[in-house]
Amino acid sequence: MTKAQAISDKICDSTTLMHRLSMWRFLGRKIVFTNGCFDVLHHGHIYLLNKAAETDHHCMVVVGLNSDDSVKQLKGEGRPVNRFDDRALLLASLYAVDAVIGFNDPTPIGLITSILPEYLVKGGDYKEDEVVGADMVRSNGGKVVIVPYLENYSTTQLISKLTHS
Numbered sequence: 001m002t003k004a005q006a007i008s009d010k011i012c013d014s015t016t017l018m019h020r021l022s023m024w025r026f027l028g029r030k031i032v033f034t035n036g037c038f039d040v041l042h043h044g045h046i047y048l049l050n051k052a053a054e055t056d057h058h059c060m061v062v063v064g065l066n067s068d069d070s071v072k073q074l075k076g077e078g079r080p081v082n083r084f085d086d087r088a089l090l091l092a093s094l095y096a097v098d099a100v101i102g103f104n105d106p107t108p109i110g111l112i113t114s115i116l117p118e119y120l121v122k123g124g125d126y127k128e129d130e131v132v133g134a135d136m137v138r139s140n141g142g143k144v145v146i147v148p149y150l151e152n153y154s155t156t157q158l159i160s161k162l163t164h165s
Contacts, residue, residue: 010092011100014114017062020099021115030056033117035064035108037071039080041090044123044150051147052121053096060098062115063091064108073106107132118142124149 012020021031032055038045052061065088071080080087084102091100103111112120112133120137124146128134134144 007092008089010097011088014101017099017101018114020060021062024060024098028058030059030118031115032056032059032061032119032121033064033108033112033115034061034121035066035103035111036123037066037075037080038063038087038091039071039075039082041087046094046096047150048121048123048147049091049094049096052119052145055119055121055145059119061096062099062101062117063097064111065091065100065102067102067104070104070106109133109136112136116140116142119145121145121147123147 024031032052034048034052036045049061049063053059065084066074068080068084082090088100088102091097101111109132113136117137119142120131120133122131122144126146128144128146131144131146137144
């Protein structure tokens with residue numbers, strides 16, 4: 001298997017992901033889940049994903065990635081800037097990310113329900129009681145982790161800067 005194949009293998013469908021989750025848990029790994037649009041990957045995203053990977057010494061990081069339609073619904077016309085396949089490949093290329101799975105719903109609650117991660121990680125622009133799936137994760141014995149927000153790192157700001165330069 002080449003390195004490029006190994007990277008693209010991180011992009012999963014639900015059947016593949018469920019198989020990997022079973023295997024990882026059998027091996028004693030904890031599952032960390034985070035999600036987002038990750039439309040224009042930037043320093044804030046990398047910070048969040050690296051912090052997610054540091055949540056537990058024996059963890060596997062699963063990223064729920066909004067579909068193109070979902071991003072458009074959330075962010076508006078002209079978004080996403082990068083299509084799903086490109087965003088998924090960039091995320092899969094990161095050392096901190098172990099699996100990427102797409103979702104088309106407005107929220108990742110379906111993924112969270114099926115994955116039941118030990119840790120649910122979101123950026124500091126959220127409060128714990130605003131995190132979709134937080135109650136479910138906590139009721140299953142898991143934890144919600146809020147990673148501090150890095151000021152001046154947002155896709156919306158980057159796009160605005162590029163279009164107004």
